[in-house]
Amino acid sequence: MRPKTIAVIIVAAGKGERAAATGIPDPKQYRTIGGKPVLTRTIAAFLAVPEVTQIVTIIHPDHGDRYAALGLKDDRLLPPVVGGASRQASVLAGLKALAPARPDLVLIQDAARPFASARLIGDVIGALSQSEGALPTLPVTDTIKRSLDGTQVSTTEDRNQLFAAQTPQGFRFGQIFSAHMRAATVPRQFTDDAEIAEWAGLRVAMVAGERSNIKITHPDDFAHAERILTGDLAMETRIGTGFDVHSFEPGDHVWLGGVRIPYKFKLNGHSDSDVALHALTDAIYGAIGAGDIGVHFPPSDMQWKGAASTLFLKHAGELVAKASGRIVNLDVTIVCEGPKIAPHVPAMRTVIAETLGIASSRIAVKATTSEKLGFTGREEGIVAMASASIEVPRVD
Incomplete structure (x- = not known):
């Protein structure tokens, strides 16, 4: 034909x-x-x-x-x-x-x-x-409304x-x-x-x-x-948040923001236990309505035992791209008494930027303590909170 x-x-x-x-x-x-x-x-x-x-x-x-x-x-x-x-x-x-x-x-x-x-x-x-x-x-x-004379409603x-x-x-x-x-x-x-x-x-x-x-x-x-x-009408901005916590166990380093930091403990978990990247990954998933890490990488699956959390973050970024979206900015806050985070922030931003294929200027990594209060104050673990701002095509 x-x-x-x-x-x-x-x-x-x-x-x-x-x-x-x-x-x-x-x-x-x-x-x-x-x-x-x-x-x-x-x-x-x-x-x-x-x-x-x-x-x-x-x-x-x-x-x-x-x-x-x-x-x-x-x-x-x-x-x-x-x-x-x-x-x-x-x-x-x-x-x-x-x-x-x-x-x-x-x-x-x-x-x-x-x-x-x-x-x-x-x-x-x-x-x-x-x-x-x-x-x-x-x-x-x-x-x-239908009107016969333009002044009164006749029917709907x-x-x-x-x-x-x-x-x-x-x-x-x-x-x-x-x-x-x-x-x-x-x-x-x-x-x-x-x-x-x-x-x-x-x-x-x-x-x-x-x-x-x-x-x-x-x-x-x-x-x-x-x-x-x-793009004002073609795209809309969505916000996602993430929260994660891991306890300490005997060890000599922690993974935070994709960076290996020497420390007197390590974080306990199924993967590399990077609490910062876990919170950030969940924030991205949340912004596009894609569940959380446990949905995509269940801890019962042994292939993720000890896996680098950059794999999870990269997957979240790929889902954003598949949805024709764009990461606007990411914000991570790490709460701990130790290790010291500030010296490693530039490296963390670089890892996150390279993993997601975005500019490091779109990424903020901050750290604070809990003033010796609670389990983080007692140095029993680390908490991370994150937010993600993402533009996606508008769906009416």
Whole structure:
């Protein structure tokens, strides 16, 4: 079976009047976010998908110079097409431009949605193997009221049956082209291409949309878009804490923070009993909701007898990376009467940094005594407490 040809229509024919800001004449699709025009980012999102074979952009008749100034160059980019007086007419112009090539599938994308991910685009394409149309949607979370006159509530809608539509919307080319041609002959304006498909009797599937796939419509949407680019909305910070204690037993050294320190005792435990790294490892696990050391490295498993605790710490760091997270900072406090910790702090920070692949400036190691009080004051053992601050992708 030959590979499918997949065309994309980018609808950029509007003047962007609702997003116009005082003193800024550029239509929204040509304004910049993060230093790049919105339209450039939208087109780039589809050029990044290898399955896409051609892209046509629909522009306003007055925007030829603006589009040319973008300087876009790619073999898959067709010359821009002038759009019509409505979005529906503009999409039809794009379909007519693609008709000689007769692609198998077509994706239709609003130029003002610059953040469609490769995953989202791929999901829409994938859904077309089973359905005649597909679009990303998000569940409606607000309570929706219906009003007949705009002043009084008539009824409350069942939001469990309501979904907000996004683009790209995908279709089998021949079917959506035929549906658009028919729709152009009736005295009705359709709000999106999925509505035309529904009206024409095509089956339209829903795939999971993305909160970051916003449509830039109003002036404050540009600030929203900038925050998405800088990660303020893409990531969230989580805090984990860890606590560990080990008693002393006869010996001549202790392991603390991955450093071997000569001492009159050693710490009792299944592994190397590095109380500082154990607390720190548990703090990282806690920040990403991954249990504790005992879950991943049970003391009943003899393979961890005498194991270096850097193995546990490295595993926690690998789980952060697997979750697409980032360690922001780590803080460890060691409570003991001895040994002296301060001379070894730089070495501890270095070991921790190298184990996790982060800068030592993100790591704090501190020590204190319990003023001769309690079991640490009686030199019966050592306590360590730790906290971990980690950024992970936001989950709504």
